[in-house]
Amino acid sequence: MNAPGWDPSLGEEIARKLQWASRSEKAAIVRGYAETLGCGPGKIYRLARRHGFRGFGKERADKGKRKLTDEQIQKAAAVSYGSKRKTERIIMPTWKVKEVLEDSGILQPGQVSGSTINRYFRELGLNQASLLSPAPHQPLASLHPNHVHQLDSSVCIQYDFKEKGKRWSMVDRDMKLAFYKNKPQYFREIKKVLLRYLMTDHASGTIFPFYYYVRGEDTKTLVDFVLRAWSTKPDPHLFPFQGVPLILMCDAGSANISAPFRTLMKNLKVELIVHEPGNPRAIGQVENAQLIWEHAFESGLSLEKAPDIDQLNARAYDYAMKFNAIHKLKRTGLPRFAVWQTISREQLRFLPSEEICRKLIEGKPFSAVCDGAKQIRIDGRVYDVRGEVRRGTRLRIRPDFYNPAQFQVEDERGRVFACVPVAMGKYGFRADAATIGKEYKSHPYDRTRRFIADAEAGKIDTSMIKPRPQREKVEGLHYLARPGVPALGAVDAQIPVFSAYEARNMVRERLGLPRLTPVQAQLLERYLLEGMSEEQIDRAAAAMRAHLEGTGIQDSKLNIQEGRMDRTTENAAPARAAEATGK
Known part of the structure; x- marks a missing residue:
């Protein structure tokens, strides 16, 4: 940390x-040293401190200790950062931050000065310079030529071809007033603007430029531009760059x-990677190429x-041919075309013919419902649908990219219909x-309408069509009774449940009978249910x-299923017993 050109022994x-x-x-x-070296006393003191001079007097006892806690410093930094504008400026000064914190009771009046707060900000990396600096970026690498291409557009220095007197209109005229000067949205008052499109190969750094005189992107x-950049050039022996990449990176235009x-x-x-807005470093190579091409x-x-x-593009193509062939890329130390020439056969994917590429371009399909007038509405405009299409039919609409006024209309069965825009007259009719x-x-x-007319006119004979009885169609079927649960109560899943067949055998075993007579079985059937518990079987x-x-149970109610199945047995038990024993 010595001063430039000074001997370290002098500081010692x-x-x-x-x-x-x-x-x-x-x-x-x-x-004396200041006069000899031609500098101020402060520089001499700083040089001495770098080599061990501790200054005058004793060090303060509180050296290295802060008067504010980290929480107080972070709150102060948050108040300052909260005033950040979209123009990347923090407008609240430190004395205002101190004032706000003192009024809020976070700081005591006179506890610290504004310069002390700024020093704390610098120590913790919370000063304005640190807060406004870009986040650290991660270097990117590509595997081979034509692995990754980057794409970007900007405004040419000569932004149009209109000559005013003897001087050409240059973009520098009032660009200082623009917020984001290199984007065509700034030129809203100009009907057309000269746009510069650049594509770079990430591995070799090859640059391909082309200009368009259009109203905007x-x-x-x-x-x-993309098809022109990836196609074979008119003189491939001088401009070899061509082929479809695996990845294309661009901004979110x-x-x-x-x-x-x-x-x-x-x-x-091609995998399309669109970086988030406000992060141009994601395609930093092509952004840097824009600056290189301008210079x-x-x-x-x-x-x-x-x-x-045409002459502008001819000059740009000629210069790009020379630039890529001669100028070396610092990263490789070789010319850009020399690096691109290392591409292998498997890595070079030739672009299909222009006719095939045009067929590959189809807009995202959407749907529209045909109304009663056989019309559909697209982007506020009305279109007639010609053909046999019914009201309420949902049609699949696919825009024709190169004929914006026309659409490809088809229904769910793939039938294609003609779609014609409707001209509107006075009063919107x-x-x-x-x-x-x-x-x-x-x-x-x-x-549909032809069928309705024929049906109403009686041209379709339905005299032989009569309803017939349907029972004979299900006579051969026999459905088994299905088990169920009581409507007014749920069966506890934890209690064992037995079917009527199992319950019959369990009752017979409890009675000690080897078998049941038909009369006994008929009598027992009155007390059996599907899904009985042990308690119900005992009853x-x-x-x-x-x-x-x-014995004749005199209870008028026998609760077989928790009070839901009542049996009246009063004065009937003796007769039933006699019937059961055959007396």
């Missing part, structure tokens, strides 16, 4: 002299995330302007609408025993 010499000198001698020593321009472009990338088996090529436009778009009181119009008969056995022994 000054520190040693100041360490053992009195206060008056120290001032004379510093003054759109999908059609983007697709044309409206054209870059449009459905037609995404569909094209998907069909070409290398567009700086020459100030000497000789391009009269039209259809231009071909029938005038009330003057004329009548109707749609041509389709299959049924007690009831049967009372009949067999002739």
Whole structure:
């Protein structure tokens, strides 16, 4: 940490002299060295401190200790950071932060000064410079040429071809007033703008430029540039860059995330990676290439302007050919084309023909419901659907990318219908609408309306169609009774439940009978249920025993199923017992 060009031994010499000198001698020593070296006394003291000079007097007892806690410092930093604007500025000064915290009771009045708070901010990395600095980025690597391409667009230095007098209109005229100067949204008052599209190969650093004189970024321009960059060039022996990459990285522009472009990338088996807004470092190579191209090529436009778009692209192609062939990439130490030439056969995927690529571009399909007038509405416009389509039919709409006024319309069975935009006349009526009181119009008969007319006219004979009895169709079926549960109570799943067959055998065993007579079985059937518990089976056995022994249970209610199945046995037990014993 020595001063540039100064001998380290000089700092050690000054520190040693100041360490053992009195206060008056120290001032004379510093003054002498300052005059000799041609600098101020402060620089001499700083040089001495770097080599061990501790200064005057004793160190403070509270050196290294903060008057504020980390929580108080973080709250102060949060108040300051809360005033951050979209222009990446923190507008609240430290004295205002101190004032707000003192008024809120977080700091005591006069506890610390604004400079002390700033020093704490610097120590903890919470000062404005640290808070506004970009987050650390992770370096990216690609595996081979044509593994990753990066794409970006910006505004050319010569933003149009309109000559004003003898001077050409240059973009520098009032760009200082722009917030984000290199994007075409700034030129809303200009009908057309000269856009510069660049594509770079991440591994080799190869740059491919092309210019468009358009109203702004759109999908059609983007697709044309991508196909032009990946296709074989007119002179491949001088400009070898071509082929479809595996990955394409770009920003989140409206054209870059449009459905037609995404569909094209998907069909070409290119992974499209769109970085989040406000993070241009994600495609830092092509962003840096924009700056390189401005310095290398567009700086020459100030000497000789391009009269039209064709000459500008011809000059750009010529310079790119020379730039990629001669200028070396620092990372590899080789020219860009020399690095790209290391691509293998498996890594070079040739772009299909332009006709095939055009067919691969299809917009994202959507649906619309046909109304009673055989119309559909798309983006606020009305379209006639020609063909046999019924009201309420949901149609699949696929836009034709290169004919925006037309759509491909088909139903769920794949039938294609013609779709024609409807012209509107005065007061918002259809231009071909029938005038009330003057004329009548109707749609041509389709299959549905023709059937309705024939059915109402009796042309379809249904005299032999009569309803028939349906019982004979199910006479051969026999359904088994299904077990169930009581409607007014649930069976506890933890209590064992037995079927009626199992319950019959358990009652017979409890009665000690080897078998049941038909009369006994018929009598027992009155007390059996599907899904009986042990307690219910015991009650049924007690009831049967009372009949067999002739004791005659006088209870008028025998609760077989928790009070839900009542049996009246009063004055009937003796007769039933006699019947059961055959007396």
